[in-house]
Amino acid sequence: MIFSTLEFWGDSMRKFIVLIALFLLIFLFSCSPSSIPTLTSTPVPSKTLTTTSASTPEPTLTYTATFNPSPTFTPYPTETSVPITYIVNLGVKIEKYDPQTGKAGDIVFNSKDKKPFLEFGPDVLTDRNGNLKDNPAFEYHIDPDAEVMAIADGLVVYYKYQEDKDDYEIGVIEPNETFTVFYDHIANPALKGLGDNVVAGDILGNPGPWNPSMGRFEIQINTYPRPGGELSNCPFMFFHPDLVEDYQKKVINLMQDWESFKGSSSQYLEENHVIPGCISENVIP
Numbered sequence: 634m635i636f637s638t639l640e641f642w643g644d645s646m647r648k649f650i651v652l653i654a655l656f657l658l659i660f661l662f663s664c665s666p667s668s669i670p671t672l673t674s675t676p677v678p679s680k681t682l683t684t685t686s687a688s689t690p691e692p693t694l695t696y697t698a699t700f701n702p703s704p705t706f707t708p709y710p711t712e713t714s715v716p717i718t719y720i721v722n723l724g725v726k727i728e729k730y731d732p733q734t735g736k737a738g739d740i741v742f743n744s745k746d747k748k749p750f751l752e753f754g755p756d757v758l759t760d761r762n763g764n765l766k767d768n769p770a771f772e773y774h775i776d777p778d779a780e781v782m783a784i785a786d787g788l789v790v791y792y793k794y795q796e797d798k799d800d801y802e803i804g805v806i807e808p809n810e811t812f813t814v815f816y817d818h819i820a821n822p823a824l825k826g827l828g829d830n831v832v833a834g835d836i837l838g839n840p841g842p843w844n845p846s847m848g849r850f851e852i853q854i855n856t857y858p859r860p861g862g863e864l865s866n867c868p869f870m871f872f873h874p875d876l877v878e879d880y881q882k883k884v885i886n887l888m889q890d891w892e893s894f895k896g897s898s899s900q901y902l903e904e905n906h907v908i909p910g911c912i913s914e915n916v917i918p
Contacts, residue, residue: 718807719873720784721833724816724852725773727883730890737887739779741847742894749774749847750887752901753867754912767916769865770817770853773840777848780836784852784868785814789829800841805831812871817841817851855918865918867911884910 726738735742740749751757751772756765775781783805790813791804801822806813818841824831831837840848854866869877888901888910905912 716808718786718809718811719876720814720854720868720871721873721876722782722784723771723868723880723883724781724784725775725779725850727880727887729886730894736776737890739775740773740887741776742891743774743846744895746774746847748900749891750884750910752888752906752910752912753865754916766918767913769855769916769918770815770851771868771910772849772851774843774847774849775840777840777842777846779840779848779850781816781819781838781840781850783814783816783831783833783835783837785831785833785871787814787831789824789827789831791815792824792826798841801838803837811856812866813855815851815853815855817853818843818849820848853918856915863918864915866915867908867913869908869911870914881909 725740727740728738730737730742737749742749751768751770753769753771754767757768758764759766785805785807787805787807789803790806791802793802794800795802798818799820800817801819802815802817803819803822803824804813804815816837819838820841822838823836824838840850843849852868854868854871856864856866858864869881872880885903888903892898892900903909907913
């Protein structure tokens with residue numbers, strides 16, 4: 634009986650174990666990964682960095698501004714805005730004295746003349762009453778057919794016919810307005826009036842009448858250093874630095890040739906000149 638009972642429980646236990654095993658198998662099968670649903674949406678691809686030469690590199694951040702640029706300001710004119718204007722000649726031809734022609738270039742040597750070249754600065758008569766003033770110009774006694782010329786570039790700002798002398802006085806201001814050249818005693822003027830442009834070397838006309846054998850011509854360089862103040866200056870004060878030495882030698886030779894012609898070494902008293910042909914640098918006209 635006992636053995637029958639044990640056999641019964643043993644058989645039952647085996648069946649129970651088999652059922653448990655089947656249950657576990659079913660449970661495990663139902664929980665396997667293949668039975669779990671998967672995400673079917675398309676995933677966002679991740680950025681792939683490639684370094685091959687065929688790949689398109691990521692763009693470099695650049696600024697393409699569309700706003701209007703700041704305006705460019707033009708500075709006020711300065712002294713260097715216009716090229717410096719120099720005097721480049723003395724208005725007439727000055728050469729060594731030629732006894733054959735009786736001239737030193739355009740300048741006539743006449744024994745009756747006191748001086749064919751009046752230097753800058755010495756006392757000169759202003760009227761028939763004997764009043765004197767410092768000569769504010771270079772004055773030449775020249776061939777009446779000579780052509781007088783402009784000594785610097787500029788613009789005509791003064792133009793006057795002088796009825797008592799039957800000639801013209803013309804004032805030309807240089808482009809930087811540093812000085813004004815007054816050409817006095819011009820006959821047959823080539824310039825027509827105010828506003829005419831002048832270039833150094835331009836023919837201005839002929840000298841004004843002086844006597845039957847010669848004409849007269851003057852150059853005067855004026856500056857205005859202060860309101861109401863006016864100075865006349867030695868022409869060499871504004872002369873081109875590359876030319877000034879040559880023209881000073883011309884003036885020295887002219888004075889020495891005249892002194893030799895007159896047989897007197899005291900015609901010009903060159904030892905008193907601060908610059909050849911000039912007793913002072915400037916005078917009040």
